[in-house]
Amino acid sequence: MPYSNVEQIPIIINEIKKYKPKSILDVGCGIGLYGTLIRIFLELYDDGEGFLQRLLNREWQIKLDAIEGFAPYLEFISPWTYDHVWNADVFDVFSKLSSKEYDMVIAIAILEHLEKDKGVHFLNEIKRISHVAIVSVPSLWGPQVVPANPLENHRSHWTKKDFEEQGFSHFLPSSRSTIAVYGGFPAERSYFMKTFQCVRDFVYEKLFFWKL
Numbered sequence: 001m002p003y004s005n006v007e008q009i010p011i012i013i014n015e016i017k018k019y020k021p022k023s024i025l026d027v028g029c030g031i032g033l034y035g036t037l038i039r040i041f042l043e044l045y046d047d048g049e050g051f052l053q054r055l056l057n058r059e060w061q062i063k064l065d066a067i068e069g070f071a072p073y074l075e076f077i078s079p080w081t082y083d084h085v086w087n088a089d090v091f092d093v094f095s096k097l098s099s100k101e102y103d104m105v106i107a108i109a110i111l112e113h114l115e116k117d118k119g120v121h122f123l124n125e126i127k128r129i130s131h132v133a134i135v136s137v138p139s140l141w142g143p144q145v146v147p148a149n150p151l152e153n154h155r156s157h158w159t160k161k162d163f164e165e166q167g168f169s170h171f172l173p174s175s176r177s178t179i180a181v182y183g184g185f186p187a188e189r190s191y192f193m194k195t196f197q198c199v200r201d202f203v204y205e206k207l208f209f210w211k212l
Helices: 009-019 033-044 051-057 071-076 090-094 116-129 160-165 187-211
Strands: 023-027 063-067 084-086 102-108 130-138 170-172 177-183
Touching: 009 033, 009 102, 009 130, 009 170, 009 177, 023 033, 033 051, 033 063, 090 116, 102 116, 116 130, 116 177, 160 177
Parallel strands: 023 063, 023 102, 063 084, 102 130
Antiparallel strands: 130 177, 170 177
């Protein structure tokens, strides 16, 4: 569907905020729900004095692009949400993107619309073009056929094990979705990881010289 179940929206938006990405690709953006929320909560919400000027002048600090294969959805996307939207086959767009071109790729309720082999290829591509990838699929999978838009048909079911086999190691708590994360540490945790690494290296160094 071109939107999202309400339960996972704050979970995903809060996870995106943790990484403080400067460039995001929204794959299968639908009517632009997550793009709009990213603009609001990552760029406007915490800027009490400058939000209006930034909004009116579209002075964005985040590069936010999208891919949407179903052209009729595009007219429902707010004109200030994305910097660029490709109305094209997702794999055609991927082939034109460089390795690690985006800080983050999000693919919300997209993977279940691909055959399994294409889904694996899809995951490999979003891992290639991003530092962090967030993918969400419904936990309870069932048949879905939308004659007016075959891109919305359900074609595959994905589990936590499937994502783990593709290198996704972090999962967000959700009762209705499997939300898998691939890639680096959130910005708010990077300080602690760097501190831990420094302490670990210090201890290793002291132990090494003590043995000498």
